[in-house]
Amino acid sequence: MNNPAIQQLTDQELLQRFKADHNSEWIGVLFDRYAVLLLGMCMKYLKNEEDARDAVQQIFLKVLSDVNNHEIQFFKAWIYQVTKNYCLMQLRSHPLKYKEEISDRTMGEMVAEPLDKKAYQEKDLLIENMEHAIQQLNPEQRTCIQLFYLDKKSYQEIADKTGYSLLQVKSYIQNGKRNLKLLLEKQQRTNH
Amino acid sequence: MNEHFNDIFVTTGCPSQQQLLDYVQGKLSAAEQHEVEMHLADCELCSEAIEGLSAIKEKEKIPGWIIEMKWNLLKQLRLRSRSRRKLETYIYLAVLIFGIILLLLGAFWAYYFINRK
Numbered sequence: 001m002n003n004p005a006i007q008q009l010t011d012q013e014l015l016q017r018f019k020a021d022h023n024s025e026w027i028g029v030l031f032d033r034y035a036v037l038l039l040g041m042c043m044k045y046l047k048n049e050e051d052a053r054d055a056v057q058q059i060f061l062k063v064l065s066d067v068n069n070h071e072i073q074f075f076k077a078w079i080y081q082v083t084k085n086y087c088l089m090q091l092r093s094h095p096l097k098y099k100e101e102i103s104d105r106t107m108g109e110m111v112a113e114p115l116d117k118k119a120y121q122e123k124d125l126l127i128e129n130m131e132h133a134i135q136q137l138n139p140e141q142r143t144c145i146q147l148f149y150l151d152k153k154s155y156q157e158i159a160d161k162t163g164y165s166l167l168q169v170k171s172y173i174q175n176g177k178r179n180l181k182l183l184l185e186k187q188q189r190t191n192h
Numbered sequence: 193m194n195e196h197f198n199d200i201f202v203t204t205g206c207p208s209q210q211q212l213l214d215y216v217q218g219k220l221s222a223a224e225q226h227e228v229e230m231h232l233a234d235c236e237l238c239s240e241a242i243e244g245l246s247a248i249k250e251k252e253k254i255p256g257w258i259i260e261m262k263w264n265l266l267k268q269l270r271l272r273s274r275s276r277r278k279l280e281t282y283i284y285l286a287v288l289i290f291g292i293i294l295l296l297l298g299a300f301w302a303y304y305f306i307n308r309k
Contacts (some may be wrong), residue, residue, distance in 0.1 A: 001273040025270035028262060034256045041242030049248060053230070057265050064269070076206075080237045148233075154225050167235055167243070173233050 011075035015067055030075075031060060038083050045087035059086050133183040140164070141176030147172050206238055207231060213254060216245040 006029060009017075018026040038059060042052035059082055074079050134142055143162060147153045153161070158169045207215070207228050214220050215228045232239045248254065 018238060024266050024273065027269060028266055029261050031265060032258075033209070035243070036254065037206075037237060037241040038210050039254070039258070039261075040244035041237070043244030043247055044240050045244070045245065052244070055263055057268075059262055060265055061268065069253070076237065087211050096218075103237065113268050148229070154222065155229055170232065170243075174239070175235050 014073065015072060015075065018064070019067060027060070027064060034076075036080060038079070041080075041083050042087055045084070046090060051090070055083075055086060059083050062086065105116070122155065129184055129187045133180050133187065136183055137176050137179055140168075141172045141179065144172035145176040145180070146167055205231070206235060212238070212241065212245065214253070217251050218244060218247075 006078055009029070011030060011033070011040060014026045014030050017023070035056060038056045042055040042059075043049065046055060059079070063079060066082075070078075073184070134145060137145065139162050141162055144158055144164070147158045148155075149160065154175075155169050158164070159166050162169070211220070211224070211228060215225060220228065228242075233240060245251070245254070
């Protein structure tokens, strides 16, 4: 199944073919595309390498059982939700085993929000408002955004320079970017 | 306005599985690393995956795990497929036997009533 033509097939086409002939090799191709991502996600939630590996296989088997009952339009977004919900269910089903991982934050995400499928359309935003918007961010977000986008620093370099943890850096950049988008949209609306 | 901010809202595609592995193992160049991190700011799935992959102690073992997991998955799928085919064969045989019994009963019934007349 290393045939380049098969590698060109979309996720949906692979699923359609699997539904039609139940040939497991189609799933092998899908697995190659997503296994590392799912392993990482499961590891993030379960914090146990063996459990994460088992979870990836269970999630794929679940996906294949569900595939006949669902019309899947965006496989990536769908498998993300399935994985997240599976891991959170595992955390809830084995509270003693995963007691350190269960927090109000993770349980609050039980009904996971859908992935933001709408691609950012920020090309339309007015770039000249950017500097003004950046000044309105809180100091942590502003520093991280400037170091990341302006100075092209890596997460690690920003963490070393600022003393924030890697997770904090990532979070400041993600939230800063989201806030920037909101500020620019607000400015755009005001201008019109 | 610094031109570097122009790419702040550029949406990038997900890195390949190999790029993700190279990223967590620190094998990417500074530019490649920055490109992956630009994507992480937009993609929850990749961002969470990188967080989890970074927590794996022996990262060089990941490719081997993936091969093993795939092999196990495909084995299970083949077993499922075999048992489904078996079930289909049994159903087919049952229908065939039932049909033959019906035919025999019909023939017997016809023979019995013709002889009675």
